[in-house]
Amino acid sequence: MNSSSIITAIAALCLTSLLVRVLPVICDFQFSPRLLRWMETTLPIAVFLNFIVYLVLQEAQIALGPALVALVITATLAYLNLGGLFVGMLGGCVSYYLLTAW
Amino acid sequence: MKFHRKVEPAAGGERSTAGLLQERFMRDPYNSGRGMAQESGKATSSRPFIRALPSAMAIVPVSMLFGVLAHRADWSMLEVLVVSVLGFTGSGQFAVLPLAEANAGFLTMLIICASINSRYLPIALTTTTRLPRRWWVRICAAHLLGDEAYATEKDGDTTKDTLIIRLTIFLFWVSAAVLGALMGKLIPGEWLSTDIHLGFPASVVLIYLSVSQIKRRVAGGYRLLPLMVAACLLVVGAFHQWLGATFFWMPSVIMTAILLEQWKKHE
Numbered sequence: 465m466n467s468s469s470i471i472t473a474i475a476a477l478c479l480t481s482l483l484v485r486v487l488p489v490i491c492d493f494q495f496s497p498r499l500l501r502w503m504e505t506t507l508p509i510a511v512f513l514n515f516i517v518y519l520v521l522q523e524a525q526i527a528l529g530p531a532l533v534a535l536v537i538t539a540t541l542a543y544l545n546l547g548g549l550f551v552g553m554l555g556g557c558v559s560y561y562l563l564t565a566w
Numbered sequence: 567m568k569f570h571r572k573v574e575p576a577a578g579g580e581r582s583t584a585g586l587l588q589e590r591f592m593r594d595p596y597n598s599g600r601g602m603a604q605e606s607g608k609a610t611s612s613r614p615f616i617r618a619l620p621s622a623m624a625i626v627p628v629s630m631l632f633g634v635l636a637h638r639a640d641w642s643m644l645e646v647l648v649v650s651v652l653g654f655t656g657s658g659q660f661a662v663l664p665l666a667e668a669n670a671g672f673l674t675m676l677i678i679c680a681s682i683n684s685r686y687l688p689i690a691l692t693t694t695t696r697l698p699r700r701w702w703v704r705i706c707a708a709h710l711l712g713d714e715a716y717a718t719e720k721d722g723d724t725t726k727d728t729l730i731i732r733l734t735i736f737l738f739w740v741s742a743a744v745l746g747a748l749m750g751k752l753i754p755g756e757w758l759s760t761d762i763h764l765g766f767p768a769s770v771v772l773i774y775l776s777v778s779q780i781k782r783r784v785a786g787g788y789r790l791l792p793l794m795v796a797a798c799l800l801v802v803g804a805f806h807q808w809l810g811a812t813f814f815w816m817p818s819v820i821m822t823a824i825l826l827e828q829w830k831k832h833e
Contacts (some may be wrong), residue, residue, distance in 0.1 A: 469669045470645050473662035476675035477653025481709050484686040489694050489708040490701065502827065503692050504721070509783050510822035511689055512776040513795070514815065515713065517802040519769045519776075522811065526763055538770050542777035549620045549774055556770035564763070 530563035614727040615734055621714035622738035624771040625656070627764040629739045632659050633746020639663050643747050650743040654709065654736060656768070657682050659743075678812070685815040689716050696728040703729075710736045714768070717775030720782075787830065794829050798822050 495503065516539075523531035538556035541547065629650070636646045653659055658679040665675050690711060696719065697707045710732035718731050780795075788794050805818035 466669075467645070469666040470641060470649075472670075472672050473666040473675055474645070474649045474653055476672055476679050477649060477655060477658050477662060479676055480658060480679040480683055481653065481655065483680055484683050485690050485711050486705050486708045488687055488690040489697060489704060493691075502823070503688075504695075505783065505787075506823050506826045506830075507688050507692050507819070509780055509826055510798070510819050511685065511692075512717070512780050512783075513798045513822055514685070514802050514819050515717075515772055515776045516780075517799055517806060518811065518814075519773055521803070521806055523766065523769050531766075534766075534770065535773050538773050539777045542774040543781060545778070549771070552774040553620060553624060553767060553770050556773070557767050560766050560770070561762075 527560075527564050530560050533563060534560035614723070614730040618715070618718050618731040618734040621718050621771050621775070622735045624767040625714060625735065625739055626742040628656060628768045629742035630746030630749065631764045632656075632663075633743040633748070634750040635660075635663055636743075637747040637750030639667055641747070643744060643751075646747040647740065647744050650740040653679075654712065654739065655679070655683050656712070656739075681812045681815075685819065686711060687816070688819055693719065693728070696723055696725060698725050698729070707732060712736070712739075713772055714775070717772060717779060788826075789833050794826070797829075798825055801825055 520531070520535055523535065534556045537559050538552050541552040541555050546552075632650075633646050636649070637643075641649070649659060649662075653662070661678055661682055662675055665678065690708060693711065693716065697704050707729055710729075712732070712735055715732045715735050718735075719728055723731070784791060784794075801821055802814075802818050805814040805821065808814070809817065
């Protein structure tokens, strides 16, 4: 691979970051208080719900059964707050790798 | 999740602040340090670092995998370092590997990367109040925004907390990518099994953090909660199915937010 295509790729990623992460932050948008409140309360919930569906569907494409079982275990541990993030991660990962090996 | 747990005095006064933080973190990663700042000024910088640590460690295998794959695609160590620093996006970095190999044009790469990462637009907008005022630090902090950092941060976080969380995850990501490239150089290709899904721990962490965040944010705000969540998940699933994993983000996030708003209104 020539290095110009690598430089092009790096430039594309850098510009992407500027467009989607930096631009919304440096532009002085004048939002109404109602919209601001909506962005601080409702929008994050929507983003996290989208994360969940995206991750479940992406992982299901790789290993449907083990992914569903492991992610349900993780979500349950998170919902019940049993043991914190470490235990949640451990429960999800151990069950996934055991099920995929089996 | 008990987010406003009463702070209990340390038994015998002999337990260290770090020990207390660790114990509290194990019980509750989000508010493990709430109230701690009053107890000890020293704890304020370690608290967000400890909170970010599990997420940072979970992304290490993913980033190492990127380093290995980039090395196999003839990227030098320096190029892996630069792309991880300047193009800090997990999915975007993986996406450009085959595109660069196929000599795709700049615009093609930009459109694909921007589409994959369009979710950061609403995310960035919701975190502006936590960012520093000085413009160049603000730009850097905005660039360091990642999914894991967003899910780890909380509304009450100070600017310093936000920077520590983002920087921790970013540094782990960059270091692991370089380490992966080094591994790719040292380890024979046939030793690297492609059967093991190294990206799964990162998904697990994001699921855990997302569920915790949703639970905290919807608490007391909605009635018929299971039904509302199910309806939202169905809407997102439909958008994902319709527009695909790359292009569903923006319309789906907006539609879900509208649904949540309407649900609240009708209650």
